[in-house]
Structure formats: structure tokens, C-alpha cells
Amino acid sequence: MSYTDRLIIKKSKQARNYTLRLNHKERCIYLVMPHRSSEKRALHFADRHRHWIEEKLSTLPHAIPFEHSEIIPLFDVPTLIHITYDQRRKTTHINHLDRKLDVLTNQESPSSRIERYLKKFAKEHLTTLTHEKAAELGKKVNKVSIRDTSSRWGSCSSDGNISLSWRLIFAPIEAIDYVISHEVAHLKHMDHSRNFWEVCESLCEDYTFGKQWIRDEGYSLMRYGANV
């Protein structure tokens, strides 16, 4: 595969120069170019930086698609995806057993069905954990929503709504716990003041590890469900 297959060119009115950026979610390189410049010049720019581009692409953690015999961690439990294809079936059914997702399906490629299941699983469990954590602080969460964001793992609005990335389910427990603690601590302090960090740390199981993991390794959560 040539590097240009993994290159997406975007015109921007704000851009003054060409910039290259690795996108972990889409597993490609974005080349942002000034609005008035030509695509030909952009490609020429990319070509001059092809080594950088190839090197960046090679740093992507290998993809773990939702396919037969792949193993995905779910709240630290290595879980095997086992797919049984049966064309006589009318629907796809997923049994979530201990360490195994047993997928019975009439679809040749049920990965989007598996993703839908995992998002539902994420919503259920991350919502419960968030409410429990808020109760520890004597606060109430208005609503928990689950998103598919590419860089922010969580956010908290001033009216007490918390949103979290569904991909957190693939992270170590301490990292999940840190992100939830962080957003719940915002129910008390809407800033990143010293008081905020004190509350956040007091809610965490392992503040140091969790915070560092999500900062340094969080991007690797994008590998799940990816294909290339």
C-alpha cells in the first residue's frame, strides 16, 4: 500500500502553511493546506515528507478488528471474539460469557453488529460507574452519554451532563477510573484549579497510573474495531 492511500488532503481557510498530522482514529495522515493553494503543490509537499509520513504511519498500534479469534480487553478481561456463521439464522445474537463473546450470526461480516453491542455494553457499565463515583462525592450526574470522540475521553458540562468515550472499555481499569473521576470532580469544580485536582485524586483508585496511561497510551484505544 502506498502512503498516498492513507493521506487525506483538507483545505482550510485558516491555514497559512501545509501541516501534516497523524489521525489515530482514521489511521491516516491529514495534510491541511491553505485554501488557495493547489492540490498539486500539496502532493509535492507530501512527497518531500514521505519518510516522515511513512514513519508516522508505522507507529500506529496494529489494528484489532472485531473479527473471529481476535481478543479484546473489556474492563481488563481479555475477551475472545468467537463467531459462528449460520445462514439459516434470522438475526445476530451475541452471548457475552466470561472471557468470550459468542457471536451467532447470519452475516458474513458482523463487525458492525459487534461494535453496536460493545457500545451498548459501554453505555451500561460506564453510566453505572459514573453514578457510583458521583455518589461518593455526594453529587448527582444529570445525564451520562457515550460518544465516539477522537481525542477527548470525557467531558462535563456546567449543567451536570457527563459524556465519555465508549472506547474506554478497552483501557485498563485505573485509566477508566481516572477519566470518570476527572469528570465527576468537575461536578464540584468546573475548572482545573488545585482544589479540582485534589478532589480528582481523592476519587481515583490509582491517580498516577491512570492519568499517565490515558495521556500516553490513550491513542491506542483507537485500534479496536479498525481494519487496516
Ligand SMILES: [Zn+2]
Ligand atoms: Zn477537566
